[in-house]
Amino acid sequence: MSLRHALLGLLAHGPASGYDLTRAFDGSIGRYAWQAGHSRIYPELAKMSEAGQVVVEETGARGRKTYALTEAGRHELRRWMLHWPEQTSVRDETVLRMFLVQSLEPDDARRLLEGIAAHCAAEIENLRPIMEAEDAEHTPGDPLPFGRLAGEYGLRQYEAVHGWALWSLERLGVAAPAGRP
């Protein structure tokens, strides 16, 4: 049921077409939070329209339909954001792999953790300059660029995983290539 809320949330910062929303899911939201292809987005927008949560604000060239939130839609988004259920839905392949590291032979585990650490380090190198550039352009007092919080979240996530991988290597007792007694 969360696809609907993802769409409501994306529409909250301005009207968009199904195509625009599809591209949004190609970005970090699809990478870290929730995946969706156009084949689910178009029918869901239609259902949301039926439910009165969005309206077709404008019909443009090539059949483009620009959707906008209604009051009901905004209300439903707010309700969902502020009302967290006890158990939320999670399905994350990456985290699953981390839970299962200990099912590997120590040698494989070491290689995997080293790979994770390297990958995180690379992503951090990649993300940090983007965030810093965004902050440099930003006038204090202005609203933050949409996605700035999400970007920071991603960065801190990578830092946490990086730290975890290094800690795990040490705890597995295979991280001392320089050799200790």
Place this chain on the structure above:
Amino acid sequence: MSLRHALLGLLAHGPASGYDLTRAFDGSIGRYAWQAGHSRIYPELAKMSEAGQVVVEETGARGRKTYALTEAGRHELRRWMLHWPEQTSVRDETVLRMFLVQSLEPDDARRLLEGIAAHCAAEIENLRPIMEAEDAEHTPGDPLPFGRLAGEYGLRQYEAVHGWALWSLERLGVAAPAGRP
């Protein structure tokens, strides 16, 4: 397709029945990594058995079937663990909410972030003593208890989210209850 790998990974540290595996999913793996109920687990075990990745090692009381990994199963688990696809499957309601914080009115966003920070702080309070107790019991040199790495991951995750929520409150300019000029 990852349910299969979750089951293979759980079976890697010892034979278990469908019932045992169901209970494993009630724990932290189901909370942070991958959810599954018994209605999916039993059929999946049957299919895995057909595929030769597991075998019924023992049939006990009450129709209990204890499954064990085969060589093929272990091989498939290893393949999956070491071979990461470019795009992994993610669907996380909590992260989605974090991505959409900026779609709320500033006042709602503040309340939400404060709630997140408080929740994380509570979970950290809860988890840290468990980890410390486990470490105190642990003899250096022995293999780590299964799940120790996962627990550490959860702890660091909460710490990261906690830090992010506080940072976000500050960046939104609503975090100075003591008042600055």
Place this chain on the structure above:
DNA sequence: CCCGGACATGTCCATGTTGACATGTCGTCG
């Protein structure tokens, strides 16, 4: 000895999701 709760396995259906198929338009570059 009987009852309740934990143990234990399964099926079924409505809904959610993925990937392939299908169709057509607009703008631009050669």
Place this chain on the structure above:
DNA sequence: CGACGACATGTCAACATGGACATGTCCGGG
């Protein structure tokens, strides 16, 4: 002016999933 790539929307079949339904067993306490 023709081809190509990006824009744009949709459907459908196969598969995954979650929750309800269904069934039966073992064990300990009253």
